Amino acid sequence: MPDLGDLYQQLIIDHNRNPRNFRRLEDANRMASGDNPLCGDRIQLFLKVEGGTITDIGFQGSGCAISQASASLMTQAVLGKSTEEAEALFRAFHEMVTGPRDKAPDRQLLGKLAAFAGVRDFPARVKCANLPWHTLKAALQGAEEPVTTE
Amino acid sequence: MSTAQRAAAPASRPESVSAPLDVERIRADFPILERKIGGKPLVYLDNAATAQKPRAVIDAIQRYYREQNANIHRAVYRLSEEATREYESVRARVARFLNAAEAREIVFVRGTTEAINLVAHSFVRPRLGPGDEVLITAMEHHSNIVPWQIVCEERGARLRVAPMNRSGELLVEEFEKLLTERTKIVSLVHVSNSLGTVNPVKELVSLARARGIPVLVDGAQAAPHYRVDVRDLGCDFYALSGHKLFGPTGIGVLYGRAELLEEMPPYQGGGDMILSVSFERTTYAPIPAKFEAGTPHIAGVIGLGAAIDYLERLDRSQIAAHEADLLSYATERLSEVPGLRIIGTAAHKAAVISFVLEGIHAHDVGTIVDQEGVAIRTGHHCTQPVMEFFGVPATARASFALYNTRDEVDALVRALFKVREVFG
Ligand SMILES: Cc1ncc(COP(=O)(O)O)c(C=O)c1O
Numbered sequence: 001m002p003d004l005g006d007l008y009q010q011l012i013i014d015h016n017r018n019p020r021n022f023r024r025l026e027d028a029n030r031m032a033s034g035d036n037p038l039c040g041d042r043i044q045l046f047l048k049v050e051g052g053t054i055t056d057i058g059f060q061g062s063g064c065a066i067s068q069a070s071a072s073l074m075t076q077a078v079l080g081k082s083t084e085e086a087e088a089l090f091r092a093f094h095e096m097v098t099g100p101r102d103k104a105p106d107r108q109l110l111g112k113l114a115a116f117a118g119v120r121d122f123p124a125r126v127k128c129a130n131l132p133w134h135t136l137k138a139a140l141q142g143a144e145e146p147v148t149t150e
Numbered sequence: 151m152s153t154a155q156r157a158a159a160p161a162s163r164p165e166s167v168s169a170p171l172d173v174e175r176i177r178a179d180f181p182i183l184e185r186k187i188g189g190k191p192l193v194y195l196d197n198a199a200t201a202q203k204p205r206a207v208i209d210a211i212q213r214y215y216r217e218q219n220a221n222i223h224r225a226v227y228r229l230s231e232e233a234t235r236e237y238e239s240v241r242a243r244v245a246r247f248l249n250a251a252e253a254r255e256i257v258f259v260r261g262t263t264e265a266i267n268l269v270a271h272s273f274v275r276p277r278l279g280p281g282d283e284v285l286i287t288a289m290e291h292h293s294n295i296v297p298w299q300i301v302c303e304e305r306g307a308r309l310r311v312a313p314m315n316r317s318g319e320l321l322v323e324e325f326e327k328l329l330t331e332r333t334k335i336v337s338l339v340h341v342s343n344s345l346g347t348v349n350p351v352k353e354l355v356s357l358a359r360a361r362g363i364p365v366l367v368d369g370a371q372a373a374p375h376y377r378v379d380v381r382d383l384g385c386d387f388y389a390l391s392g393h394k395l396f397g398p399t400g401i402g403v404l405y406g407r408a409e410l411l412e413e414m415p416p417y418q419g420g421g422d423m424i425l426s427v428s429f430e431r432t433t434y435a436p437i438p439a440k441f442e443a444g445t446p447h448i449a450g451v452i453g454l455g456a457a458i459d460y461l462e463r464l465d466r467s468q469i470a471a472h473e474a475d476l477l478s479y480a481t482e483r484l485s486e487v488p489g490l491r492i493i494g495t496a497a498h499k500a501a502v503i504s505f506v507l508e509g510i511h512a513h514d515v516g517t518i519v520d521q522e523g524v525a526i527r528t529g530h531h532c533t534q535p536v537m538e539f540f541g542v543p544a545t546a547r548a549s550f551a552l553y554n555t556r557d558e559v560d561a562l563v564r565a566l567f568k569v570r571e572v573f574g
Contacts, residue, residue, distance in 0.1 A: 004521050008514075008572050038529060039513055040543030062543060064511035065573075122517060 006118030007125070008065065015069035020076055023058040033146040034061075034135030041067040041128055045135045052082050064128050070116060071132035077113055083140050089113070090133050096120070097129050171465075171472040177553045179204040179460075190523030193558045198343045198371055198502055198549035199527050200393045203457070207397055210456035214449050221445055223422055237448055240455030241438070247458045248388060249379040250405050257411070257438045258446055261402035262370040263293040265389035266337065268404055268441065269366050270297040272414040273387075274335050280306035283332045285363075287325070287349070288314045288539060289342040292532040294368045298337065307334070314539070318345035318494040325354060329361050336365045340372035344531040344547065345494030346477075346502030348372075355384045364410070370394055374551065375473060375500050377466045380405050392450060396551075397457030401450030404441075411437040418443040469552045473501040476550045480559045487566045493540050501550035504531070507566070510573050512544040518572055519546075519565035526562070 028046035035042050041063030048056035057075045061068065074093075078086040089109065096105040097119045107114045119129045127149040138147045177183050180202045185192045194202060220230040222237050242253040250256060259265045274284065284298045288311055295309075302309045310333075312325035320338075329336070336358045341348050355365045366387040372378055373390045380388045387410075392401040406414075416423055416434055420443035425433040434440045480503055484490055489508030507515055516528035527547045530537045537543065548562055 004518060004572065007517065013573060037534075040511070040530065040537075041513075042543075064513040066514070125513070125517060128513065 002118070002121030007122055009115045009118070011073075011112060011115045012065060012069040015072040016065035019059075019068055019072040021058045021072065021079070022060065024060055025056055025058045028056075028058075030139040030142065032135050032139035032143055034131045034138070034148065035146045036063070036067070036127055036131055036148055036150045038150050039063065039067075039128060041131055043067065043071050043132055043135055045071075045132070045139050047136075047139050049083060049140070052084075054078050054081055054083065054086060059132070063131075064125075066116075066119065066125050066128040067131050070129045071135075073112055073115070074132045074136060077111065078136065086136065086140065090137055093133055094130065097126050169468070171468040171552065173472065173553060173555055176464075177555075179206070180553055181205055181208070183553060187523040187525075188521065191561075193522075193524040193561045195548040195550065195554065195558065195562060196525050196527045197374070197551035197554075198394070198531075198547065200399065201374055201396045201551050202553070203396055203398070203453075204460050206460045207453045207456045211398060211449050211453045214452045218452075219448075222448055223439075233448060236455070237446070237451050240451045240458075243455055243458055244403055247378075247462065248403075248405055249381050251381065252408055254437050255405055255408050255411065257404040257406065257441045258451055259389075259402050259404050259441075260400055260447070261391040261393070262291075262368060262389045263391075263402075265387075265402055265404035266294055266366065266368065267297045268417045269335075269337075269387050269389075269406070270301050272417045272441075273364075273406075273410065274298075275301045275305065276415065278302070278305040278307045278334050281332060282307040282334045283310050283328075283330065284308070285310045285312060285325075285328050285333050285336045285338075285358075287312045287320055287338045289318060289320070289345055289347060289533065289536055290337075290339055291343055291368065291370070292534070294337055294339060295535070308332075311535075312338075314347075317496050318342065318347045318536075319496045320347070320349055320354075322350065322353065322357075326357050329358055329363060331361075333358075333361070333363045336363055337368065338365070339368040339370075340378075341369075341375065341500045341502075342494070342533075342536075343371045343502065343549075344504055344533040344536050344545070345496065346499040346504070346549075347494060347496040348376075348498045348500055350498075351385070352383050359384055371500065371502070376470060386410055392454040392457065395454070395457055396460060398447075398450045398453035401447050401454050403454075408437065411441070414441075416440050416443065420444045422446075464552070472552060473550055476554055476556065476559065477501040477503070479556050480548065480550070480562070483559055483563045484566070487563060488570060490566065493542065493545050501554075502547065503549075504545040504547045506542050506545050507569065510569060512546045514573070515546045515566070515569050518569045519562065522561065522565035522568060524558075524562050524565045 025046035030047040033044045043061030046058045059071045130149045134147045220233045222234040241256045244256045245253040358365045364386040367385045369390045388405040393399040423443040493504040512528035529544050
């Protein structure tokens, strides 16, 4: 039986209540939106990428605690990182929430993002945690269409 | 009582309210209710999505596969004749269940969705021209919206939507104003799956029929709760799904007045729906076979028959009274949860309660109550326009059936307090 406390960690509850970088960037040069219409999770991501580095990031959106906290923590994690480093985080995050149970997350690399390790035990919620990350990837690749993880 | 209220009464009037329903005995008929979810008893409150199956239904399906399996309508050997007899006897029982005039007015389909699509394509499409209109209501399930959009788009016709008020009640005067000489069909839900509203179907049908407009009623959520009498309602078509009626998935019913079914072209072509075929010309079988191309879901039909027999053995007025008690008890208890708002507060409601918890998304609510063994639905319930109307992205929904109890309502309320705790 998965433990609820593993999913709704204090850090996640806190970032849901007080999302960080929750703003629209007026001078963004990369943007993407993510939408899980079945859930009603929605995020819009704004990035400023200069010389291969994410120098500013903001998001807006609405949805469940998992999707909103994931977006908030993601913006903190990738700010100041190179786009390659951000993509490496994407892969590590993705692996953590969808990979096999016995594989421990790379806490060194993931830092606070490891709070989402418990999502793996709630298959219906994996798409909520992943949505901001897929949106980030779309923004970095300059995708035009909204992404979805449903 | 206002006309609206009177007409909103369930499809049948409870005969006389007798002794309360023996819920414990009914629960014993549903094997799944013994299940534990993570060590806690299953509290199944997602009956509007699909209902659980009594042993009688499970056994009937098993018996068919173990003892009677053969294709129907095709062979002279006894096994096939027996399967055919069983299959056709369910048609007659469904006709009685809905008080249809004749068994041939019952067409077996996959479910409500297919029933509506069948009517949209075979009945409405050929009569729909540019500028014509199809009228639905603001509280329809996607399955009673999208098929009409498809045929309207193709024919240059227009989909009109009768509005509702903030309680989730249809505005009957507005509905009436939308009935014009351009209206080629009215298709409306009997009981709303996301709001619980029971529409005054009989009154609405008579308003449309008085103007010569045919009416399809989406009865997916009505048949499990109320006795449905299609001739009393006066509708032309009535659609329902077996799986919401304690029967199997993959089987449903379209009732259509014989006169209309007879003039409609087939929906699909294939075996079983023909009298004779040559490469030059095919003669179609009479109704209902004309609409049942290919090998049907025989086991599903037999399971549906068992579900109907099960319901018919119970006193439906007792069921209605029990569900009304659950609705009022749950409405009262849910109001104790801080920040809880019920969406859908029609004066006449079935035992369906949609709600939102202030500051907490429905999916978080669903995940947390599931940890307590409570199964409720969260999301838009295939009624996105309804969510939009109420300005919510999603709701949580508890929907009750005959086997639910007040204790289960208490379990839901306890679980919701837990949600509040997690979110601090
Ligand atoms: C009111 C209503 N109409 C139509 C449907 C579609 O039924 P089915 O999916 O069984 O075809 C449903 C089921 O969710 C419903 O609640």
